[in-house]
Amino acid sequence: MKVLYFAHLKEILNIKEEQITLSKDLTVLDFKQYLNEQHPELKDETYQIAVNEEFVQDQSVVTNEDIIALIPPVSGG
């Protein structure tokens, strides 16, 4: 899967995207846990997960075919 990072999250991780291969499909909640283990810097950050350009709920499932984006609190306008 492709994982995209934006704004503040992109800066603290110093990457704007990465390729991740999961050993199995995960719920969004478990995927966040997985990300926090990979990137401890994310632990205290507030963000939502978007899958294929839609916001999803914690019980949704993410797969290796998906494009995931971490969406920090938005501030457009």
Place this chain on the structure above:
Amino acid sequence: MKQFEIVEESINPEVYREWTLNSKQGAIVVFTGHVREWTKGIKTEYLAYEAYVPMAEKKMSQIGDEIAEKWPGTIVAIAHRIGELQISDIAVVISVSSPHRRDAYEANEYAIERIKEIVPIWKKEIWEDGEEWQGSQKQYHSSSIMEDES
């Protein structure tokens, strides 16, 4: 232009105003949001906006759908600029036309509120002595996940 778009160059509101006009419409409300020099006593040098472009355009289009449902007969166009913006530059334009003015005013205000809730665009303020990504000015995000309206 597209009806809902993220752009990298300066915004001409007239383009969007004209796009929303047809012979059925008796009113157009055009909102432009600008880069402000002073925020809470701190002087901004310039702003940098970033977007998740395809999703941002999709979410702006969703706002258009919400408006069409709430205010039938309105026509909406929205553009948001990204990149480095200087003081007084236009960051966002929202044009709403309607047969009657009230719907155009209401729908236009609704659009900017929704942009601040669900559209993945981020603003970084750059000051003389530092910079910071701004978080949501609004409580985030209960409404961002589409659910069946009950």
